[in-house]
Amino acid sequence: MAPLLVINVVGLTPRLLAHMPNVAKVGTAAALRPVLPAVTCSMQATLLTGAMPRDHGIVGNGWYFRDLGEVLLWRQHNALIQGDQLWTAIPGLRTANVCWWYAMGAPTDLLVTPRPIYHADGRKDPDCYTRPPSLHDDLETALGPFPLFTYWGPNAGITSSQWIIAAARRILTREHPDLLLVYIPHLDYDLQRHGPDGPEAIAAARAIDTALAPLLEEEAEIVVLSEYGITPASRPIDINRALRTAGLLEVYTQAGMEYLDPWTSRAFAVADHQVAHVYVRDPADLDHTRAVITELTGVDEVLDQAGKAKYGLDHERAG
Incomplete structure (x- = not known):
């Protein structure tokens, strides 16, 4: 049986799909209605559990932890998701996660997730966390270090998505998972920087469509989805x-x-x-x-x- 490959191209909308011929060839497009809030952590938790935030507890990309007295965003531990998840839905399924959130501590056979190195002197170096640990050196030897500073921050760009795509292909062909989930961040960047309706958005869609082409040609049942679409905003609400x-x-x-x-x-x-x-x-x-x-x-x-x-x-x- 062919493996199931689920590719999360965050920010993908029908408007941008019209400029992505490789993705469009995957199959017939369907509407996906997001939960509230339609943000990465809440939507990914819903996709992993089939439940609403009232049940899985991921009410945003972060929240006020009342027992700690702190606002914390982008925590990574899988135990923050409450309830059963896709990873264990079918006993014996060999699963792999490449950059979907809440990866650390998840019951997957293989995983890759962004994880900087924090040095004692305050420096932060790019890196990733993998399971098993040997996967880290395998990917770094083949692809170079995980390009964290093009994954988020002011220099965010397509380099990180290209690395993730290459890592997913390597895992798919060498490790043979039954289920592989892959997160592709590139569309998020220029849509947030320039807005979703300008030429930059179309250029970003074309660029990631080209980068995805080799992964879309792998022998697998493929689903391409998005967590949310980005709409224009003109001012903050303070x-x-x-x-x-x-x-x-x-x-x-x-x-x-x-x-x-x-x-x-x-x-x-x-x-x-x-x-x-x-x-x-x-x-x-x-x-x-x-x-x-x-x-x-x-x-x-x-x-x-x-x-x-x-x-x-x-x-x-x-x-």
Whole structure:
């Protein structure tokens, strides 16, 4: 039986698919309705579990960890996803994960995930974490070091996607997994830098379509999907500034810089692209907080418990 290859081309939309002939040849396009919030971690957790954020607990790319008193984003451990996942759906299935999130500690046979080296003097070098450990040296010998600084940050570009594609092909042909999930980040970059409707977006779509061609020609059953599409945005909505003006948010200073103080703030927001989770320490402040946010231009909805339930977002981690 041919392996199943699932390729997550984040940011792919019908408009961009028209400029991607290699991807278009995979099969008939279908609409995929994302969850709220339509961000990487929440959508990938839903795709891995078939459940809503209320069940798997991934309410965004990060949230306020009440037991730690900290806002943490882009945590990597698989145990943060609650409930059963695709990796163990079929006993005996040999599985591989190349750069889908929440990879560390996942019950996969093979995995590759971005993981910098943090030195004692504060330097950060590019690298990745693999399972088994021998896979790291195999991929680095064949492909060079994982190009972390083109995976995210100001220099993000196609180099990282090309490395990921090459790694996926190597794993597919040498390790023979039954299920291989691959995350391709390139479309995210220029769409966020330049907007989704300009010539840069079309150029990015054509570039990644060309890069994907060898992987799409492998002997496998192939599914290409996307977590979300990017829509134009023209201005921010400064929720935390409004909460500070209203006397609900506090900051502390170090070296002349201000930092959010979640321990003493009565209310603050963890803003994450499409949504902001607003954490209110005392229920007595809920009405005041809701009134401040509702008045802000650009806010579409302010969800109470019933509103969160409507979108499958009523989890204890949510704001």
